Amino acid sequence: MDEANEAQDQLSLEPTLRNLVNIVRLWFRFNFMRDEPNPVHIALAGGGYWLQSHVLCISDRYGYFSPGPWELQLDQGASLAIVMMLLTLVNSIFLLMSLCEERPFEWNLFGLLAVGNMLMYVYLWLGSVLDKRRKPDFDWARYRQRERDLERGLWKKQRKA
Structure with a gap:
C-alpha cells in the first residue's frame, strides 16, 4: 500500500x-509488489508457455518460456513485457514521425523497422534459451539464498571477507 x-x-x-x-x-x-511476485508477469509467462507448448508445439528446450520455477517465469514475463513496451513505444514514434512528414511513403524504412523488431525478439529468445537457470542441475536453493542476501545487502560484505 x-x-x-x-x-x-x-x-x-x-x-x-x-x-x-x-x-x-x-x-x-x-517486478515485486508488496514483497510478492508480480502476478501479471507470472500470468504472462504462464500464458506464453501454454501457447508455446500446446498451440505452437515448440519443445521446452527451444521455446522462450519454460515450465521452471516461479522466479524464472517472473523474469521471463517481466522481460517480455518490457521489450513489448519498448517496441510499441519506438514503433509508434517512428510511425508518427514518418506519417507527419511531407515526403513520399518509404517502404524500405518499414522493412528496416521490421528487421529491427525481429532482431530484438531474437536477442530476447537467445538470452532466455542460454540462461543458466534453465539447466536441470541448477541449484535453486543457493540462488534463492543469494537473492535474499542481495536484498539485505549482505552479499557484498561476504564477498569482501
Whole structure:
C-alpha cells in the first residue's frame, strides 16, 4: 500500500523530466509488489508457455518460456513485457514521425523497422534459451539464498571477507 501511495505522490500532471524518470523507475520496480511476485508477469509467462507448448508445439528446450520455477517465469514475463513496451513505444514514434512528414511513403524504412523488431525478439529468445537457470542441475536453493542476501545487502560484505 505504501508503494502505491508513494507512486501517486511522486507523479503529478506536470510533464517534467523528473516525472518521466519516476514513471520509468516505478515500472521497473514493480517486478515485486508488496514483497510478492508480480502476478501479471507470472500470468504472462504462464500464458506464453501454454501457447508455446500446446498451440505452437515448440519443445521446452527451444521455446522462450519454460515450465521452471516461479522466479524464472517472473523474469521471463517481466522481460517480455518490457521489450513489448519498448517496441510499441519506438514503433509508434517512428510511425508518427514518418506519417507527419511531407515526403513520399518509404517502404524500405518499414522493412528496416521490421528487421529491427525481429532482431530484438531474437536477442530476447537467445538470452532466455542460454540462461543458466534453465539447466536441470541448477541449484535453486543457493540462488534463492543469494537473492535474499542481495536484498539485505549482505552479499557484498561476504564477498569482501
